[in-house]
Amino acid sequence: MSAPDYSKQGYKDIIVTLDGPVLTILINRAKKRNTFDRTLLNDLLRIFDLSDKDDRVRVVIMTAEPTAPAFCSGADISGGWDGLWTPEEEKEGEHAARDIGGQLSMVIYNSRKITIAAVNGHAAGVGMTAMQLPFDIRFAWEGAKLSFSFVRRAISPEALSTYLLPRLIGLSRANSLLLGGMTVFPTSPMIRDLYHATFPTREAVYPAAKAFAEELASNTSQLGNAYTKGLIQHASDTIEETHLHESRSMKLLGSSPDGAEGAAAFRERRLPKFNATLSKDSSPWYPWWRRIDVRHHRAKL
Amino acid sequence: MSAPDYSKQGYKDIIVTLDGPVLTILINRAKKRNTFDRTLLNDLLRIFDLSDKDDRVRVVIMTAEPTAPAFCSGADISGGWDGLWTPEEEKEGEHAARDIGGQLSMVIYNSRKITIAAVNGHAAGVGMTAMQLPFDIRFAWEGAKLSFSFVRRAISPEALSTYLLPRLIGLSRANSLLLGGMTVFPTSPMIRDLYHATFPTREAVYPAAKAFAEELASNTSQLGNAYTKGLIQHASDTIEETHLHESRSMKLLGSSPDGAEGAAAFRERRLPKFNATLSKDSSPWYPWWRRIDVRHHRAKL
């Protein structure tokens, strides 16, 4: 595909910057406390889709201004929860509704690139779920007030959080956080396993994430990373099927130019240089799983 | 349903108290070291079933006298393991046997109310499994001696522990505890993720659990909590199906009076007042999963 100019995409609530192989998404909605609504959703759906397909991008970081009132203070419910649904969803009935946090979570989770959330401010509701859980890695400011506030608003957790949080940090902590809905800091034993690293100042979070991203982008393979994410996310229920998938991925990568370069660099005690891209070098075998269509289809007359 | 008078139910080994929306079950079997047998099982099966259906109850706490020799010292095996089976189970063969710890675990795990174990004494065997793992939240005394002692009696872990413990705290810790069978304290790195909070004295455990329960009961919705528990416990194997369930739950709750009150209280910066009850306000969609009958059915002639 042709390389998009990210500065000219007309985003409303985000600012996107490509610096070498690292794409940064800055949430730019401080006037509304970085709340989440369909405008921000559409910006984010577009940029995660674009960056997934752009071979130049190896790592995607999402962050906020460290001066904003919050990293993301939750859904914009100035109009109640009803503001979150489309007129069609309201008309068709509850089976037709699709949670906007979940729509975003699926796109981030399905990204073939390494994704990092740089949480440099407070976070609540969807700010804890879609804006953090589907990322591969999370960095956080130690002063961030974090809460899965859903039960305290009489709603239920969304954005794949009931799937992801128990897997990420275990069911005991997930139950406490999702059913208790209390506010914790990133260093609390309750949630610290969620974060790759934490930092004492808001300003330190993004630069650390950027340095981590650059190092990873330089020394790992776009193809290898994508296959690895697939293996982790689509591990089978059985060890035997896992063995077959892992074996095939290993054979494909080991026989590829990037794999040969990885082994050579290791033997020669030098840093590797990986050139494979998803659009040119991906095997027809990948992805080996099937994506499921979750859109609502109106009944025909 | 009519509201039961819990003081007049004729329990043998428990004392039940309803204080506003919080129901407390006190194990009252200190003479037998709070061991577990069919008498205690029957008391607990009844009270968890009753409290599940009583709309007044929002949170259930189970605890013991802080002066008892133990919170629960395991199954009563004064008559060997054979005492745990019914004559019919003995006659019909091992496929007909149903572990009594597992019977209790299923009822607690399936409760639609928030459940809290206030572990204010030592615990072994079924005292670690059915009496703790199926609860949503666990509080513990830091001096409690805890052991999954099964392998040291040449039996295997029961009461859903082989399902729940790896999910609650991860397979690495679960393997150590279930296969090692050693005694640990609640603050040990081996098990501390199991506990929401720990306390230096036995006497402090129940009051802390009670305060937590009262705060939750006041500020969360009975309906929202039940749907949230359903989403966590019945999360699909795929993100897509999870998205559909979460979306539907969110739409139903967001469009409900409790949901509207949750959003209004948040906007008005006041505490919410939630009135929905499971018996009046639950959607026909809930529960969306099927319960499986595990009773043994004798072969017909």
Place this chain on the structure above:
Amino acid sequence: MSAPDYSKQGYKDIIVTLDGPVLTILINRAKKRNTFDRTLLNDLLRIFDLSDKDDRVRVVIMTAEPTAPAFCSGADISGGWDGLWTPEEEKEGEHAARDIGGQLSMVIYNSRKITIAAVNGHAAGVGMTAMQLPFDIRFAWEGAKLSFSFVRRAISPEALSTYLLPRLIGLSRANSLLLGGMTVFPTSPMIRDLYHATFPTREAVYPAAKAFAEELASNTSQLGNAYTKGLIQHASDTIEETHLHESRSMKLLGSSPDGAEGAAAFRERRLPKFNATLSKDSSPWYPWWRRIDVRHHRAKL
């Protein structure tokens, strides 16, 4: 089966010692930095298969010389990744390849005996995966440099690591380690949940593992341990099916001589003496799951 003399099995890269009920496997390939190749694979496949069937063995420990350059420094890629595949695998195509780390992981994971990895040196790649993750318990030297280095060689994690690591320590830490590929010590918050215990010197690791193994071998039942491992590894997706398996295992063990001895020793406050063996006393019900054949079968003409 007849009892094998482990000193006369002609192993090339391991030294095997049976001391009472504890079998020790010493990786003996220091000249090649304890790298992993088909020679070591074949030795290990044989010994884990033999020890699984030998009723004398209750616990298996795998360790290395504490003076070796590493516990296991990864696959031997002196000939590139291609050296890892057989000529037939190369000829038949990538669907026919079977990862050698995965072959080892499956045999260790399926062992019915308690397995312990005593990690007394650095570990990378397959040294982190097949050589550690499928074991029931892991002890480690606190100075060991550990890395899941796969993505830094442009390949993907193998040896069931994408199945086991998220289950063992949670998906958040597993993502960091597998996608980050950085080097950590066993005491790092990133990985410490993987280890049952850690030790400040390399020399202390094996003796501690041995003492743990001897204590377990003395005080647990070979039959009870095997059933417990089966229940943990083959826990159902539903609580109901788990209840049926746990109940049946409990009834079989509780009614067995070892079960009776376990209850008697507990009542009499003495150490138990368990005599049951897998070859004589295992129920026809065990194993209750089906093993899946993962070998490649050449298409017939």
